[in-house]
Structure formats: structure tokens, C-alpha cells
Amino acid sequence: MIPKTLEEIITPSLIIDYDILMDNISKMVNFVKENHINIRPHFKTHKCIDIAKLQVKYGAIGITCATIDEAEILCKNGIKNILIANEIVDEGKIRRLINIVKKDNNVIVTVDNEQNLRKLSCFAKRYNKCINVVVEVDIGLNRCGREAGYDTLKFVKEVLRHKNIKFKGLLGYEGHTVFIENRKERVKECLKSLEKIISTKSLLEKNGIYSEIVSTGGTGTYDITGGYSGITEIQPGSYVFMDVKYKRVIKDFKNSLFVYTTVIDKKSDYCIIDAGYKAYSTEFGIPELIGKKAKIIKIYEEHSKVKNLDSKFKLGEKLLLLPTHCCTTVNLHNKFYVVQNDKLKHIWKICRERI
Amino acid sequence: MIPKTLEEIITPSLIIDYDILMDNISKMVNFVKENHINIRPHFKTHKCIDIAKLQVKYGAIGITCATIDEAEILCKNGIKNILIANEIVDEGKIRRLINIVKKDNNVIVTVDNEQNLRKLSCFAKRYNKCINVVVEVDIGLNRCGREAGYDTLKFVKEVLRHKNIKFKGLLGYEGHTVFIENRKERVKECLKSLEKIISTKSLLEKNGIYSEIVSTGGTGTYDITGGYSGITEIQPGSYVFMDVKYKRVIKDFKNSLFVYTTVIDKKSDYCIIDAGYKAYSTEFGIPELIGKKAKIIKIYEEHSKVKNLDSKFKLGEKLLLLPTHCCTTVNLHNKFYVVQNDKLKHIWKICRERI
Secondary structure (H helix, E strand, O other), X not given: OOOOEHXXXXXXXXXXXXXXXXXXXXXXXXXXXXXOOEEOOEHHHOOOHHHHHHHHHOOOOOEEEOOHHHHHHHHHOOOOOEEEEEXXXXXXXXXXXXXXXXXXXXXXXXXXXXXXXXXXXXHHHHOOOOEEEEEEEEOOXXXXXXXXXXXXXXXXXXXXXXXXXXXXXXXOOOOOOOOOOOHHHHHHHHHHHHXXXXXXXXXXXXOOOOOOEEEEOOOOOHHHHOOOOOOOEXXXXXXXXXXXXXXXXXXOOOOOEEXXXXXXXXXXXXXXXXXXXXXXOOOOOOOEEOOOOEEEEEEOOOOEEEEEOOOOOOOOOEEEEEOOOHHHHHOOOOEEEEEEOOEEEEEEEOOOOOO | OOOOEHHHOOOOEEEEEHHHHHHHHHHHHHHHHHOOOEEOOEHHHOOOHHHHHHHHHOOOXXXXXXXXXXXXXXXXXXXXXXXXEEXXXXXXXXXXXHHHHHHOOOOEEEEOOHHHHHHHHHHHHHOOOOEEEEEEEEOOOOOOOEEOOHHHHHHHHHHHOOOOEEEEEEEOOOOOOOOOXXXXXXXXXXXXXXXXXXXXXXXXXXXXXXXXXXXXOOOOOHHHHOOOOOOOEEOXXXXXXXXXXXXXOOOOOOXXXXXXXXXXXXXXXXXXXXXXXXXXXXXXXXXXEOOOOEEEXXXXXXXXXXXXXXXXXXXXXXXXXXXXXXHHHHOOOOEEEEEEOOEEEEXXXXXXXXX
């Protein structure tokens, strides 16, 4: 039976408030238009083709993604201008990348290592294709990427030696700054990061190398990176949904994603709901209950224990939780129930499978 | 391309060592045979029909599960004698339960609340079916369940008044004791729990009520509950796989489940692997690297940062991680690669979808 109303939707499940989602997409569209910046939103947050298509419809130049599986799903569904913001190292995956290139020769992959570059080049040659790359610069996250400045210049020169590899520009991610709650501090740290990638871009220019793309920026820094001279595009993901963690940082977008759950047991001072570790993630903290003076005090795989503060609960009552991290919560579900005015409007698939 | 060897399997993925899995299943079979106890292993750990069938083939009387989705998948795949060790409260789900009853009238559901009982009874009557129930007793976990003793007796008497409800016995879960590392302490706390359910069983008998089933026991307490007079069956799940957390408690079973990952970046004092929050769970701690003097020091969605202690890493090198919690790690993947002597033997589906 397909549910028609919010009340009929089974739990545990994910609910999207359609109007808030569209409002978030629209606010970001207005921002990028006003700032003459491109946006290539990150797929990893929603893993949903319907949302990706809405983002493209409202002006995104393409979609950023994290894995070869995500890139394949995007390509299969006709999304163009995919940027894989990650190194693809495994030979099996490089073969899959070539298959994507065959269908969409605008796909771009990230590279930061000579050995990986040679392998990409070798496969591109073998299949007589050209692979577009952006070079990742470590702008302070201290994860992947070349050192800003001469180390990147040296590597880009190496990239340019490979005929079947096309250098498109630079990619950085200031992920260490996106959650800094104090805006002044966040701006300061983010600018330090941006200075690294832009000075590297300038160094390349002085050496006659043009960067068509300079991509940075998450939801926590979209308005800093998006207004910074030299950055050509931003790649935020979470702004469509928001969550407890991001809501502390960014007020421009509203929470549109909720975990829906049922009270399955009721005791004198607590109740048990049918959502636990298998329905929401906890690495950023414990979800908040919407509209109830109560809190989750213990989590199990399929249950949470909710302490009544001054809320009363009924057996079978349905509750909305606000997740603390949208990306890893979405990854636990296989569909979104999209609701408008308490009526079910869409059921959208979440493409979380790995090939 | 279907991989043939461990080396060819794409990452991040889940690997099962087939021989260790079978050895774990076999050890548990021997235990239950020697102790003349039934086993109805928990599906929530592996969510895999192939493993459930192996468990049944080697002597399990049925399968325990946590959700109506799991019960449906089991029923659809011909598994008989399913025990849903959880309260099914929502009307939509009770309708789905009735559909399972139509195909397998041995299915049993857990109940602990009058309102829920009346609803189950009402639906059973409407569809002219009989629903088998076990009554949950809270034996110390302090989650769902009636209080041991008179409170349970009172509720069981209520259950017996409903003609379309068949009382099968009692269910308890000593989940608060399964991870106590000191065995003496674990035995002591577990026995306190068992005493609660067995004394309740005796109280029911004194009132002329026979419990065909008394089901308790997780992997951490299987050998305590499995040898305890009056307990008719145990319901452990994790023993097939084990993990870092359980390995500290129980030495009888070996680790058969691993997260497989690739080194995708290499720096002077760390490397980056392609497994993060979306490939393994962390609520019980951070996975261990197999055969390497190195440790995970930072986790992202699709990456982990691994600090070299005295290990050297190669770009593209594949590593095995030992998850800290098997159940919630399995839930992040859609298949198991089952390996024997480094050769791929099977690919088994993980049924993690929700209906």
C-alpha cells in the first residue's frame, strides 16, 4: 500500500519537507547568480537522482561526487559534467572511469600522485580516450592533495606531459573549517585555505598554465568561497537538507530532512522508538526530537530509549527526529518520502548501492 | 567483471572468510547439540538469506529477526519458524504480519502491551488467522518488556483471553550483560537475568500456564543461557562474524568478517584509505588494521587517515580492517564477497532494504 499522508508512512524512514528543500535549492541558486560563481553540488549528501536533476534544472553546471559508483549512477541517469572529487586508484575503477568517459567526455577526476597519473594516462591511451583531471591541492584539511605552491606546480607540469590527460584546473576542500561555529573565526580560517589555492593558481599562471576550474567550498563556507576572487565553482552538498551540526554554523538554510519513527513501547519515565543506529548516524551527536520535551538517552540497533522531560507519549505515536549528520544518515536508507503539507508528494530512490 | 581473487575485489567492500564462518557455525552447532538446547540465530547481524539457510541446514530451528522487513524477506525466501523479537505496533506493519502468517503459521511476534495486544487480536480476527506471540520480559536491559513475576503473569492472563492470539512463551534479552569482559562478572549478571525469566516461567506454571518457548541469549552469553535449566532456545547473531568488541568477550569464535579497503593516497607519515563512515560503523570504536603496525587516526565519509607506526604502504595496496561492530557495519553494504584461500567463492546479497 502506497501511503498518502505523513501519518501513513512506515517507520523508521526518511522524510523530506519538499517546500523547505526547494527553498534551500532556490536560496543557493540566488546566491550563485548574484555572485557570478558556478555551483556543482555534491551528490554524496543525498545520493538521489531526482534531487540532482532539480539542482541541474535550477542552474547547477553539473554534479560533484565522491566515488566511482556515484559517478556511474549519475552518468547512467543522464547527468552531465560530473566531477569526481576523489582519487581513483584501483585499475578496476579506472576501467569503469573510461566507460563513463565514453558516454560523457566532460567527466573530470581528481589526481594528486605521479603513479596514479601514469596509470590513468596508460588506460586513456589504451582505450584512445582523454581523461580530464583536476589536481587536488591540500589547502589545510591535511588529507589528500599536493602541497600548495611549487609542489603543485611541479605535479601540474607532469600532468601536462601526458597527451591523453587534460588538465582542467585545481580542486581543494577546506573541510577543516566548515564546522567552525564562530563566523569570524570560520572566515579567517577559510580565507587562509583559499589563499593557498589561489596563490597556487597564480603561480601556475606565471608559468603559463591556465586553470579553467578552481573548485572549493562546502555548505559551511559556501558564502566565503563563493565570493572569493579566482574561485570558479563551489561544491556544497548539505545545504539541501541541513542537520543539527550544520544548523549551528549556517542559518541561511532550513532543516528539510527528518528521521520518522514510531513509539513502540511506553514506560513510566521513558518510551522506546523504532529508530536506532540502523536509522540515523551518531558520529556528530544524537538526533533531536522535534516538538517534544524529551531526549534520546540510549541507542540500540533498531531502538532508541527516549527520556520524557515533560512530554507524554502515546503507543504508536509517530515522531520526527532531526539528524545530526545528514550525509551518513541518508546512507542508511533506500528512499526518501517527500512530503508537502503532510501529504506524500514523491518517493525518491537513494542510490547507496556499491557495484 | 566478476572478480576471481581477493586482489580483484573492489573496495570498500565486505569480505567473509568462508572457512572461519563455517567453523563458527559448526562450533555453535556442537554447543547446542551437547547442551540439548535449540538455537534460532538472529538475522539482524548478517541480513543474508544464504547464511540463514546455512544456519538452518546445520540445525537451527528457525531464525530470529528484529523487524517486519526482515521477517518478510525470510518468509519470502522459504525460511520457516521465524521469531520477530520485537514489538510490531503500527497497523500497516500488523497487516504485513498477517500476510506472513498466511504463508507461515509458525511465525511468532513479541508483545508486551495491552493496547498492542488488542490490536494484534483485532487484526487476527478480521483476517480469521491466529497470531503466535511470546511475551517479552524485561530481564534487566531496561528497554522493552514486562516486569518479571506478577506483572508478566497478569499480562499473560490477558493474552490468553484473546482467542486469535496463541501464547507460545517468554522472551528476554540480557543485552546489558553480553559485553561484560570479565567472565565471572558476566556470568553473575547474566544469571541474575536468567533467574528473572525462569522464576516468571515457574510462576506461570504454578498458575497452570505452560511456556513452550523461553528464548534468551546473545553471543556474549550463549554458553551461560544455553546451559541454563528452563531456557528452551538461544538467539545469538554475532557469533558467525565476531568483531573487535565481541572478541574481547568471547574467544570461542574467530573473526570471519573484514572491511576491505585500498590505499588511495600516501604521504610521509600517513596514508589515506577508501573506507570511512560509509563503510564501517564506529559506535563501538575504530576498526583495527590486520597485519599492519598502523592505526586509523581520523575518519571521513569515504576516507580514513591511517598513521604509519612502522608500516610502509604502497599506493593501491589493499588492506583488511576488523570492524568493531559487525551488525551496523554489515548494514552499510549490499553484498558480501565470500573468500576461501584468497579465491572468491560466493557473492551473497545483504537484505538491508526497508519496504
